[in-house]
Amino acid sequence: MSDEVARADADWLALREPADAAARSTELVEALRPHLPTDGLVIHDLGCGTGSMARWLAPQLPGNQRWIGYERDEDLLNRAAAAPPPVSLDGLTVTTETRLRDITHLPTEDLDGASLITASALLDMMTREELERMVASIAAAGCPALITLSVIGQVDLAPAHPLDDQIAVAFNAHQRRDTGHGPLAGPDAVYVAAHALRLAGYTLHLTPSPWRLDSSDTALLKAWLKGWVDAACEQDPSLRADASEYRGRRIQQIGSRELTAMIHHRELLALP
Numbered sequence: 001m002s003d004e005v006a007r008a009d010a011d012w013l014a015l016r017e018p019a020d021a022a023a024r025s026t027e028l029v030e031a032l033r034p035h036l037p038t039d040g041l042v043i044h045d046l047g048c049g050t051g052s053m054a055r056w057l058a059p060q061l062p063g064n065q066r067w068i069g070y071e072r073d074e075d076l077l078n079r080a081a082a083a084p085p086p087v088s089l090d091g092l093t094v095t096t097e098t099r100l101r102d103i104t105h106l107p108t109e110d111l112d113g114a115s116l117i118t119a120s121a122l123l124d125m126m127t128r129e130e131l132e133r134m135v136a137s138i139a140a141a142g143c144p145a146l147i148t149l150s151v152i153g154q155v156d157l158a159p160a161h162p163l164d165d166q167i168a169v170a171f172n173a174h175q176r177r178d179t180g181h182g183p184l185a186g187p188d189a190v191y192v193a194a195h196a197l198r199l200a201g202y203t204l205h206l207t208p209s210p211w212r213l214d215s216s217d218t219a220l221l222k223a224w225l226k227g228w229v230d231a232a233c234e235q236d237p238s239l240r241a242d243a244s245e246y247r248g249r250r251i252q253q254i255g256s257r258e259l260t261a262m263i264h265h266r267e268l269l270a271l272p
Helices: 010-023 025-036 052-060 074-082 128-141 164-175 188-200 213-233 235-254
Strands: 043-045 067-070 094-100 116-120 147-159 203-208 211-213 260-271
Touching: 010 074, 010 147, 010 211, 010 213, 025 052, 025 147, 025 203, 025 260, 043 052, 052 067, 052 094, 052 116, 067 074, 116 235, 128 188, 128 235, 147 164, 147 188, 164 188, 164 213, 164 235, 188 203, 188 260, 211 213, 213 235, 213 260
Parallel strands: 043 067, 043 116, 067 094, 116 147
Antiparallel strands: 147 260, 203 260, 211 260
């Protein structure tokens, strides 16, 4: 995973955390619980960022929990350590530790004894080869995996604009660009991971988990729109001539509370 795509901005992660929490599937958590041990959990969170996955999931799982967060960005790890999850579902202790690692080259022994492996908003930043290596590590651990908020390349904006589809196509191409380590899996990532996990003998549950953004999400909408349009223009410079007017119109619609956006994701629960 190149530095270009692997380092997430902490402010962006903080801005999106409430939308992530609202989108993640509690139904998959219900399906997961019967497959977890009852005498304490060891949960490995790959690409943990600032720890939002642990803060969301730990209170929904029972028993003592030990969370181990993996990240290649030391600043993000420090932020995760400074804001640990609360107690478990039944009020028991949740402890955390962090490990500075490149998860695309994770030694199998790092995951020994795992009760659960999690990841969130991660897969699209990996190549197919990196995804397959990660799946091999999960399969070697032999435990369930809960992978949330994988983008699938579909965005629905209302009101519609003639440039929406062109920007979406260019953005998705940007998500699949070659960063020097091979093309990124991008919007195909969750399906690449699902195929590899199925071949490894896992039973899979896939479910939608869209962001639904409206006038109550003004700051997130503006930040998401900027990133979406900028990436599209980087991929297809011919869009730049019209993108400035497009962005201005969309920002105006956000300000007047007209614009809504549904950014589609998929959640994946894999059970051995």
